[in-house]
Amino acid sequence: MAGRRRPLTGGAGKGAVTAIPYAWLLLFFLAPFAIVFRISLSEPLIAQPPYSPLFGADGSYQGSFFNYDLVLTDEIYRLAFLGSLEVAASSTLFCLLIGFPMAYGIARADAKWRLVLLLLVVLPFWTSFLLRVYAWIGLLNDTGLINTVLQDIGLIADPIRMMQTQFSVQVGIVYTYLPFMILPLYATLERLDWSLVEAAQDLGCSATKAFWKITVPLSLPGIVAGSMLVFIPAMGEFVIPALLGGPDTLMAGRILWDEFFSNRDWTLASTIAIVLLALLVVPIVIFQAAQQRENR
Amino acid sequence: MSRLSFPVLLAIGFGFAFLYVPIIVLVIYSFNESKLVAVWGGWSLKWYGELFRNEQVLDAAFLSIKVAAVSATGAAFLGTLAGLVLARFGRFRGRSLFSGLVAAPLVMPDVxxxxxxxxxxxxxxxxxxxxxxxxxxxxxxxxxxxxxxxxAVIVQSRLAGMDQSMEEAAQDLGCPPVKTFWLITVPMLAPAIVSGWLLAFTLSLDDLVIASFVTGPGATTLPMVVFSKVRLGVSPDINALATIIIVVVAVAVVTAVLISRRAERRSAPD
Incomplete structure (x- = not known):
């Protein structure tokens, strides 16, 4: 094994292999953010393009934080960002509460069952996200299946209002992102050294105490990764609040969409995108740190 | 499953019921003669007929499949290169920016x-x-x-777990690096590239938000049609569409798993 080996590709080839995806991502992923930031500093205009120039004809800087001022002080935007934070945080918690026992059960199940159960977790993810969210309309509506069944068995007289509330949005988010919580949890629980738990119990530790003292701390990387994979997309979610939420369910992704498509205000939509991104920097950094620890 | 305690079994049962009841209800109601969700009007295939006569849905489905196939192929090419760079090229100037750029779209909100x-x-x-x-x-x-x-993530993790001794052996025997790459590395990577392609295809087929922003007049994808229909409430022909998608996906995923299991069993020494 001592022979010196040449690298996989020569120097020039290596440069080209790196340059192609690098250039693509710089052009289509990084550059767009610079443009969004630049437009967020303009004021809306009825023109083509519909925003004021950053530099005047004499070359003077004309950018302003007008939109940031509006987003950070106006009630409606503040409520939208707070609404997103609240819904994303509570949905993450519910995903963890439902997902942890499932991941634990799958990791501790017989090997022949494990693959089948994992497949059942992943399968919904491969079917259309939009249609799975839509499926809840038929269940949660005033005339939907849940209300109809409850009325038929006489448990309730009038339908319970579930659609177009914060509840229906949370159900939709938990339902959609549950597999994203279960898979990283399963990955850490599957590799967990269960003999540690057994040893603790042999030494007189109760099952509950062993769970909190050993299983939970050792599965922390999975808990962090899973929580971030739910929290981050939930913060910017548009489809779920648009389909299951009511007019009063304010969320950041939805007002961004409305500013852009209904009010045609590109500058305000860009500002909302930048503020949303700023709120997501911390969870994204936590997620990437957890991933890197995992890869090492 | 004897090792599992009753509460854990209960939690698993509840979790899977939560995941599957909405899908099962959707499938059953796609065969409902009545337009109303609350009313069961008897079994019928009429919504399937209606779906296949809907030109708008068919055109949008065709466009979506075309976009998904082309973009998945492009993503498989660029993603394989990116995964190769991250797994094999060691340190180079700008590597941390590159790995950040590769990882960021995974968690960036689609709006x-x-x-x-x-x-x-x-x-x-x-x-x-x-x-x-x-x-x-x-x-x-x-x-x-x-x-x-x-x-890129799938290819990178496959490369990280791959035995490099085959590539080393080929090179020790005088095979040039580029030839080694095509003859040894790519065939060993093929399962990762195929699963990456399938994932890219599915994500593209499913995307509503990004497509709505970047499209222009005349290009309407299937999720856009579905969204504009279901925004107004339950629409039985969309139930039929969902059922078709669910059946196709379930058959494809189960087949893929069975094939890969058989391949594993065949390659595993007895």
Missing amino acids: IIGLSLLLLFVSLAGAIGWPASRGADTITIAHITLTLSYV
Whole structure:
């Protein structure tokens, strides 16, 4: 094994292999953010393009934080960002509460069952996200299946209002992102050294105490990764609040969409995108740190 | 499953019921003669007939499949290169920016990706005249950008877990690096590239938000049609569409798992 080996590709080839995806991502992923930031500093205009120039004809800087001022002080935007934070945080918690026992059960199940159960977790993810969210309309509506069944068995007289509330949005988010919580949890629980738990119990530790003292701390990387994979997309979610939420369910992704498509205000939509991104920097950094620890 | 305690079994049962009851209800109601969810009007295939006579749905489905196939292929190519760079090229200047750029689309909210790409396309059109119009091409570019990261992650983890002794043996026997790559590395990577392609295809087929931002007049994908229909409430022909998609996906995923299991069993020494 001592022979010196040449690298996989020569120097020039290596440069080209790196340059192609690098250039693509710089052009289509990084550059767009610079443009969004630049437009967020303009004021809306009825023109083509519909925003004021950053530099005047004499070359003077004309950018302003007008939109940031509006987003950070106006009630409606503040409520939208707070609404997103609240819904994303509570949905993450519910995903963890439902997902942890499932991941634990799958990791501790017989090997022949494990693959089948994992497949059942992943399968919904491969079917259309939009249609799975839509499926809840038929269940949660005033005339939907849940209300109809409850009325038929006489448990309730009038339908319970579930659609177009914060509840229906949370159900939709938990339902959609549950597999994203279960898979990283399963990955850490599957590799967990269960003999540690057994040893603790042999030494007189109760099952509950062993769970909190050993299983939970050792599965922390999975808990962090899973929580971030739910929290981050939930913060910017548009489809779920648009389909299951009511007019009063304010969320950041939805007002961004409305500013852009209904009010045609590109500058305000860009500002909302930048503020949303700023709120997501911390969870994204936590997620990437957890991933890197995992890869090492 | 004897090792599992009763509460854990209960939790698993509840979790899977939560995941599958909405899907099962949707499938059953796609065969409902009545238009109302609360009323069971008897078994019927009429919504399937209605779906297949709907030109708008068929055109949109065709466009979506075309965009998904092209963008998945582009993402498989770029993503494989990116995964190779991250797994095998060691340190180079700009590596941390590169790995950040690869990882970021995985967690970026799609409203932000959609808005930023649209603003890029508009700025480019103003500056250099390209893209002259928005439609299938701009959706394809956006979907490649979104999905190449998924391919890169799959390829990278496959390369990290791959035995390098085959490549080393080929090179020790005088095989040039590029030839080694094509004859040894690519065939060993093939399962990862195929699963990356399938994931990219599915994500593209499913995307509503990014496509809505970057599309132009005339290019309507299937999720856009579905969204505009279901925004107004339950629509039975969409139940039929959902059932078809669920059946196709279930059959494809189960087949893929069975094939890969058989391949594993065949390659595993007895």
